Amino acid sequence: MKLVYAIVRNDNEDDVISLLNQNHYSVTRLSTTGGFLKKGNTTLMIGVEDEKVEEVITLIKQECGQHQKLTVNMPYISGTAMVNYATMPMTVEVGGATIFVINVDHYEKI
Numbered sequence: 001m002k003l004v005y006a007i008v009r010n011d012n013e014d015d016v017i018s019l020l021n022q023n024h025y026s027v028t029r030l031s032t033t034g035g036f037l038k039k040g041n042t043t044l045m046i047g048v049e050d051e052k053v054e055e056v057i058t059l060i061k062q063e064c065g066q067h068q069k070l071t072v073n074m075p076y077i078s079g080t081a082m083v084n085y086a087t088m089p090m091t092v093e094v095g096g097a098t099i100f101v102i103n104v105d106h107y108e109k110i
């Protein structure tokens with residue numbers, strides 16, 4: 001058996017947990033903080049049989065994998081939106097997850 005730790009962005013947590021639950025994986029969610037940026041993130045703990053690890057990682061990638069997103073930002077000056085100015089569409093990288101897979105020596109539910 002393995003324990004998958006997945007550190008995901010807070011804005012992905014609900015969707016990835018729903019997807020894992022729909023696929024019959026149990027998940028424990030921990031509220032965590034990145035040591036570098038000191039911003040909140042979410043660490044998921046998922047205990048699975050060895051042969052299910054790849055599927056779990058695929059599901060996490062499906063919701064949290066890095067991808068590009070087109071965004072249109074309204075220019076602001078001193079907190080005031082410059083509505084008459086042309087907005088500039090930008091492509092930004094979003095998503096991403098850090099995954100650790102750990103061997104489990106012993107597992108039981110009592």
Ligand code: 2BA
Pocket residue numbers: 007033034035036037038039041096097098
């Ligand atoms: P990521 O590498 O995508 O990491 C996102 C979060 O995942 C991290 O948040 C941390 O909570 C966790 N994490 C990543 N690698 C880990 C590991 N080897 N062990 C334990 N936890 C790990 P933050 O620490 O706040 O980092 C946010 C982002 O800042 C990182 O994104 C990376 O792009 C950058 N970063 C982190 N440490 C850095 C450093 N020492 N120098 C430069 N950039 C750094």
